[in-house]
Amino acid sequence: MTTSSVPVSTLANETISKLKRCKSMKEFHQIHAHMIKTNLVNHTLTISKLIALCSLSALPNSLSYASSVFRRIENPNYFIFYALTKGSCDYGDPLGSITYYVDMVSCLNELDKIAFSLPSVLKACSKLRAFKEGTQFFGQILKTQLWFDPFVSNSVVRMFLELGEIEFARRVFDKMPERDLISWNSMITGYLRVGEVELASQLFEEMPERDLVSFNTMIDGYGKCGRCELAEEVFRMMNEKDVVSWTSMISAYVINHHSSKALDLFREMLSLGVKPDVPAIVSVLAAIADLGFVEEGKWVHDYISLSKINLNSGFIASALIDMYSKCGFIENAYDVFRRVSHGQKNGDWNSMISSLAIHGLGQEALEVFLEMERMNIKPDEITFLGLFSAFSHGGLVDEGQFYFEIMQEKYNIAPKLQHYGCLIDLLARAGNLVDALKVIQHMPIEADVLAWKAILSASTKLGNVVIGEKAALRAIELNPNDSSSYVMLSNIYAKAGKWDDVAKVRLMMKQRGVRKIPGCSSIVVDGKVHQFLVAREMDAGYGSNVHSKIEELVSRLKLEGYEPDLSQVLLDVEQNGKGSLLNLHSEKMALAFGLINTSNGAPIHIVKNLRICCDCHAFIKLVSGVYNRKIVVRDQNRFHHFQNGSCSCRDYW
Template structure:
């Protein structure tokens, strides 16, 4: 662990006369005896060099300016050399090479030159070197400036070392009151927040004598990141001057916390207040629309982005967000159009597209794109592998999935996480290899999380295995004590196995815990773009009698084609007639009937649902797609099902 030198923790003030002497030497070594008028000229020349350096975009340019600096005898001029080092590190020249060399050629570096180097390490790492340099700077009698502390906080934030951060904090107070400096305060807030000590960041904020919009925004983002949008909103409302970045932080915060309507409201207010919009704001509202999953909003936001000049071909981040949004709004084709039209692609664009294909059951397309990606210089990351493993899983490609899982670390340098194990459990489980899946969990090198056991429980539902289900569920009850879905899933598995005693035992347990079943809800967009919502057994819709009639007609036609209600999907021990009635009242069937009434012939009917689609509704949709000759897309809480011509894209695995 790196610490600040102990001897500076209390008595840190160096000998001033020595410091002054060094300072004079270091800033004016080459022209200390130059007459005043020439000195003025020299200063002008130095300023000129600074602006030239500022405009440099390539290393070769900087080298030319450096050669010029040396020719003019400014090899000891800290002012110019500081800028030189800053530009070098800005261009990602490794700080240990050229910048460090420049630094070592100066006999008496001033605090700014030291800080340029410290900052270089704070940006590139190794971060501990920043502290080592700081200690050396102090031991050589040079006092810090406010920039020095900003750089040190940056380094502490990068290594998430709050104890070191606290030592630096103490130094800002001990040495000349740096703690009251605005920038020092801001970087300190950032450091505490990055290290996960939000309250400490808040305390710094509360105690700052001067704050600016950056201080506020840092905290707003921190609250949003930990899901506390109420505190974020409260701070934001007290922010005197709200700029584009602060507004965007709010919009994005709502989107990241799954509150799309508030994100869009916030965007509206942002526009009303006359603040500009840039591509970052656009990305925020795109993710909000992805959460809504409604085509109308998807097209609206795409137009907004285009109006501001941030289309998918101009900006790779906007493009990747649009790919994700269209996938989540049910249009994987549109997502692929975006992908194809992008000038620049990166691992996000590829991964979003691969995940999109996987979500829609297009396993072959996902695998093909993965192999196309491998031909480029873009390397897959952990999310890419989640995408391809999920694709394999949904298509039953067990061997391909196992191969990828086996080689991801060795061949692609992507470490296997618990999430990847969850994908493998899902893969084996869906293929019916429940024991293999259980064995894989038992040999995991890390603790299995809820996703891993959840995948096994899901597989037990497909294959009706209440015994392994019980093992998985027991782990889940411990890991996710408030996860009502796990109780319901286990109860359904028991019900399918007609173990009614276990069903009622669980039901009592759930009642004791105060759980209430989340009501099933589906929604469908009418051709006017209005979203209609249906709950199970819901007869509140103005056209409810027409809906009921349409559903009864459809049922008759399906029965004629051989559809039989799947009574096992009802988890109550009721009469068969009662079960049939309950099944016909499932919200997605009501939504389908309304979709039929309210859309043009030939159009795809898109339904969204808050829970997982049940087996009976799945079979119903399959059959309906054939009888009515139309594609039906259902997005449940897990994935997309494309029903067409009597079959589903999920291949009956979900």
Template sequence: MATAVKSIATNPTIPNYRRNKRPDRSRSSSSIISILKICKNMKELQQIHANLIKTSLIHDMSAVNAIIEFSVIHGNLPYALSVFETTPNPTLFAKNFMIRGHAQSEFPLSAITFYVRMLSEGFEFNKFGFSFLIQACLRSQAAEEGKQIHGQILKFGEIDAHLASSIICFYSEIQDLDSAHRAFESDLGSIASWNAMIDGYSKSGDMEMARRLFDEMPQKTLIAWTALITGFVHLGRFIEALEVFETMQRSGFRPDERTLVSVLPSISHLGALSLGKWVHSYAENSGMESSIFLRSALVDMYSKCGSIENALELFEKMGPTKRNVVMWNAMIGGLAMHGHGRDALELFQEMLASGTKPTDVTFVGVLRACSHAGMVDKGLKYFEAMKDLYELEPTTEHYGCMVDLLGRAGRLQEAEGLVRSMSGQPDVVVLKTLLGACRVYGNVDIGERIGRELLELASDDSSCYVLLANLYASVGRWVDAGKVRNLMKERGVKKIAGCSSIELDNVAHEFHAGDMSHPRIKEIYAKVEEMGQRSKVEEGYTPDTSQVLADIDEEEKETALYRHSEKLAIAFGLINTIPGSTIRIVKNLRVCLDCHSVTKLVSKLYDREIIVRDQNRFHHFKNGVCSCNEYW
């Protein structure tokens, strides 16, 4: 700042404040603003401020305004407040900026206190001040205060498009969509209000109303398109989100960074790798790939679409010092999902060495890595370190990972003890994880106890009934299994059918267990039959009918196994892709033992890599071997 001060004293185009006792006020004002504009930090500002006090130019209101503005923008509200309090008759500009400073501070509602004080002094704010007050209420989720400020706006203020959209956003955030719609109807001419209202309905999950408004919108915007995509994604309506994304482009709109980040979860969920690669290419060509948020989303997409190599390549392009915690988490979680547990833990150590502080999401990936790799002791160690060393309170997701870790290893009593140690009621996912482990190990004592809890806790969740019935069936207790299925019918709960999808030429083909709806279904079943026969003749495969938990004869059980959805999807892939190419399958449930065995054999017999993403993890089948090493 010494250089800046020197320039004030020697630059002939700027009045010399030390030599000129009576500077030309008209020239001084513009010069002060020019100097403040090149100011880089608060230290420089303080030196300029001190100089202005010495030369009495601090009484220039434009200088006061500039100092307050700079201080607020740079997050130093106390300094701005000290200048404001020592200024007689501060301007409207200064008061608005003080409202902004309070609204953006750690305690947003202090803006309301400041506003009330100004009102008591007879001052009335304009639309800019009211806009910051609404933001303060929005940040604090202060419903009553926000409604009162809205009343003040109607009484004293003028409403422009920006303020109107801020009011709509506020009501949407506090889930008062009726008030939001009334505010919207009073400002139908504003595109910003249309955007805010569509976004509000989308965030609330009312996609029908959001879509209706969007269709009525006089002029479509990228913001509105993105709001629709985001809304469908949040509801898990991923195919509809992609349909909107494609329609948006056909309508001539080019996606921006926010749009791409919004659509990537749909691509990830559906395993639409080719579309994900298109998004990556588009981001590169549009100069958006350098965005840390978009890169993190792309790493996550590649991991969830089964291309861990692409995820690693993109991750490595961003050096350790440029990675944020979201990107580290995405890569650690991706490696864990693909069964590269040791690599995930090594990367976690790199993350710590880089100085990045782990979050609760980090430890979900770390614990999953331990679980999928069978590293029980390490998992227990990291779980304790998470609490004791990093002071992170375990969530139900962490407990679920630990129950999975212990359950896979057959340590069911420890797993149940951990569940009982949780504060509050264990959630459905944790209990289902434990019940699933009991099914694998045939532990009816613990499983029956947990199953009964689940039927009380989640009486409308079909998987709870299925898990308990399957536990009984696995040990031959068919009567008890039948009772559970009858209870399920009595309560009107329908079982979720197994579903597998495969992407071909940007189209996702879905198959359900026993599916007969596909136009090429005869050809598909013929291929399934061929796969089974070749596996039997060439590799000595015997169908694992123990996986069919129904009291029927062996032939019927074999037929049921052939109809599993992943076998249909794999057959479709063999028919429609070139020899030697990779087949990628996404399944909504856990892969059964028989399908796992058959897929290993098919990968060898047909010389294909087959990548299957099931409910728990990725399985990479190649040359008759699976990456999970039979531990899933």
């Protein structure tokens, strides 16, 4: 049977079936050519399907091809217009979406059919930030029966919310002829997005009925607005929870630095038989990374493997890399990195580079970056932030300056404030304070508090009172509630013996209600977290043992040449008293506890909330050699791996 003898309806059905299976533009071209030969281009249903499926396919050049076919049709129907309006909005041509809609209105006069395209054109107005045009479309809607269609009126509310016109959206919401759950949930989401927690809460209480979306929206919004206690209240009042409910609450805990609660909730979720989704796993890995509990991280990693969850799903691989590195196990992080297929995604590469950075492995981070380039994976702003951080921690000044230029010249990435901050930190750490100040003077944007604190921190280490004082005063001006700037300024004065100025800084802090953050170190032994505050232990019951162990360590280390660095005690006290104060640094107490309560040769992992001081650094180096222990300390900025009497940072931090 020849093609010409096949009934048109049969031929059309076969062609439409083939169109639905198209996975490339080449296949669309071939079927279109066949349609031309068989005159199916004049068959309304078939040509409509070609344009619709092509424009909604998200394939490269599919929209332009669909548009070229559309221009050859004399009387396009509403379905063709709908597909082109939606496809243009969803795949990068919002202006084209509006144009097609205007053409449709001028060609057709069927309001019920036009209504299907309105959400897309209103969404296009949001993307274009076209408030004026959006209000014009709204005006047209008000003049017709379309205003009484919740599908349309809800789209109007969402448009104004996306445009940031929260009051306008509320006025539309209040005047809606009919409000459904979508209307209420959209309005609540809008309020929470701009931080209007009280208004969102009020609307939530007024809802005539609620669904899971309503509760989940409140949990997510409260968490992102820093109101974790309200998120928890909503979560606990729910009679029915889905995986999104659990994920939203876990995420709320992580965002608000309640990492232990996030981990506990994840365990509760599993015990109730709720299978976590990818975002839940990513969030709980972030919580574990914050806590530094590698055994918990390994347990989650095992769960991922046993559940046959693809490491390439979402950000799981990146989260695992980040978790292992922040727990001090950079080798495990690198192993995960090598096991995943990267494709053209740069997320995993960025995580690996940043992980190597906080471990002070600058050269290794550069090697990963060069491998990334060889694979033609284009680095982004985050890639360079990680790379510059690696150079800074590794003291690779020449490399940092070179790649700062490469970022701009080769990749056309304009430096942002964070990039300048990394360059300033790199130069300052290396002792090039004058060059660091020149960067601040010549950068096109005003330096933030982090940039000035980088100058201040380096000045403190170098004992440069003049530059340090200037940096401190500027940092305090930018953030008067940040205690670290006052403390570093006080330390500079103390090192210079300017005790009157030290007293003035402390008085300033007292008058402004700024409190110094005490040094705190934690260590996990037998699955339990033990914390120590500078000058006193936080967990009672073993203080005398810890203090005795520290005295033993000091005596033993002095035989190996250890001399306490009394310059690290920045108080105006007698020399004998300074030695006693050094012994009460939190990381020394955590180390002593670890030596008492772990078996000989077992590695010790300590997490500290502030930067490790020079005396503790020298002390732990000696302990690692004399007692044959691998000791890993995660401080505020980076990791120190102590082994055989040396540190991975090579005394540069």
